[in-house]
Amino acid sequence: MNDISLIEGLKTRRSIRSYLDKPVPDSLIEELLDVVRWAPSSSNNQPWRFVVVRDQQKKENLRGGLRDAVIPFSKHIVEAPVVFVAWYTPSIILKKWQISDVSNAVTYLLLAAHARGLGTCWIGWFSEERVKKTLNLPRNAVVVAVVTAGYTSENPEPRRRKPISDITYRETFDTSW
Numbered sequence: 001m002n003d004i005s006l007i008e009g010l011k012t013r014r015s016i017r018s019y020l021d022k023p024v025p026d027s028l029i030e031e032l033l034d035v036v037r038w039a040p041s042s043s044n045n046q047p048w049r050f051v052v053v054r055d056q057q058k059k060e061n062l063r064g065g066l067r068d069a070v071i072p073f074s075k076h077i078v079e080a081p082v083v084f085v086a087w088y089t090p091s092i093i094l095k096k097w098q099i100s101d102v103s104n105a106v107t108y109l110l111l112a113a114h115a116r117g118l119g120t121c122w123i124g125w126f127s128e129e130r131v132k133k134t135l136n137l138p139r140n141a142v143v144v145a146v147v148t149a150g151y152t153s154e155n156p157e158p159r160r161r162k163p164i165s166d167i168t169y170r171e172t173f174d175t176s177w
């Protein structure tokens with residue numbers, strides 16, 4: 001999957017929830033984070049911060065504190081060789097946009113990983129309090145995403161996407177595309 005074109009990469013990324021037992025080196029993680037730095041952000045404030053977790057006990061802790069019904073949605077946290085936690089500290093002036101900023105960075109992370117042959121999954125089902133405690137994050141930190149990553153051991157079919165006509169309007173909401 002190396003050196004795929006940008007458009008092809010955008011269309012072929014999948015959420016990967018099963019990984020090979022193969023370590024991901026720091027050099028690769030740094031290459032991905034170097035790309036992430038180029039994500040757009042409000043007033044170029046770059047509020048994104050990442051904690052990279054490989055420790056098994058920490059991964060178990062990251063997954064804790066969830067209601068039973070949603071635990072299956074986060075099982076890959078403990079199985080992935082590496083987990084990124086994306087968070088920010090709210091600023092008074094820019095807080096309206098900072099979730100968007102960090103989301104942009106997370107999307108860049110997923111896509112850069114894909115371009116380098118790693119599978120990822122954005123996990124929204126986590127206990128923010130549990131994650132903050134496990135990682136010693138500041139009290140006012142906002143956790144945006146937990147991202148699992150590793151060499152892929154599955155090749156899922158694309159999930160269905162809505163057609164353009166369902167998501168687009170001409171000029172105003174009352175005229176479909």
Ligand SMILES: Cc1cc2nc3c(=O)[nH]c(=O)nc-3n(C[C@H](O)[C@H](O)[C@H](O)COP(=O)(O)O)c2cc1C
Pocket residue numbers: 013014015016017073074121122123124125126159
């Ligand atoms: C904000 C957000 C939260 C998500 N939370 C979870 C999650 O908790 N667990 C999970 O397995 N996948 C999660 N996903 C992945 C979505 O299920 C996935 O992106 C969607 O089904 C489309 O599949 P695809 O990424 O393979 O195209 C999340 C994705 C986003 C963007």
